[in-house]
Amino acid sequence: MKIRNRATDAEDTGLQMTPMVDIVFQLLVFFMMSFKIVTLEGDFNIKMPLSNVNQGPVDDTILRLDVRLTAYQTGELSGVYFNDHKLESDDPFDELHAEVLQLAGSQGAQNSVEDMEAKFTCDFDLHYRHVIQAITAVTGKISEDGNIVKLIEKISFARPAQQTDSG
């Protein structure tokens, strides 16, 4: 008597998963290898046509603020000057920020921050991070709710001073 094994017929129709799992793992490895953890980056936008460098016509409606950053020969910051007076506190960038805030508040109705321009004069050897610190201090602040409050958006650079403080 021939007995037919019905169970074997039923199992043969099963889907072959192995090739798909192989490919899926290949894809997974590819994406994992290509994945890079990057920190978020942002920009400080500056418009500087060539005419500004050559001291073109001066717009009288703009209130110009001079920020001077001096450096030791090592490139570390030696002093911050705001409109020719030295900021003496332990954190000169905080003081610079307070000065800009005060000026923006006192000018109020006549000169809004939109009519102000900060001109940076930096020593040649100064480390670039100090310039970014200074730009951060004059261009805005983070409010309590985490939003950015814009201050001075117009920024320009004077030609760098070659001499640096010894030390």
Add this chain to the structure above:
Amino acid sequence: MRIKNQKTTVHEGDLTPMIDMTFQLIAFFMVLINFTDTDPDQRIQLPSSVLAKPPDTALNIPITLQLTKDGQVIIGGEEWTIDDVKSKLTSEKQFLEYQEKSAADATVIIRADKVAKTGLVQKLVEVCQEVGFEKFALRAEQEQL
């Protein structure tokens, strides 16, 4: 007559949850991966700032210049000195003009190392200005509060 069923059953684990998870992982990595032309150079450590937030809209015509602390300029993977970079920028300008755009429309993104000399950054900006570029973006890393 008793017939013994000799069929050996193969016990396979249920692969479905593993495949589900694997697809989830693939989807995760696919969404987060970004193939950018201007790969950030690992030699450059950007200065950080609390105000450096990623822009809401992409810049129109970005040209990224990376300045190492040694004063080398990297454009699209090629290294240049600041004195030689003018020729490269001029060719970029000519390429823009060929596309009926001008250098003034482009934004030069400057990714300078945090200990690079400020004078070199300014020199680079001046070279760009001489070629005709007007808009600059000084790039910084977002500082966590």
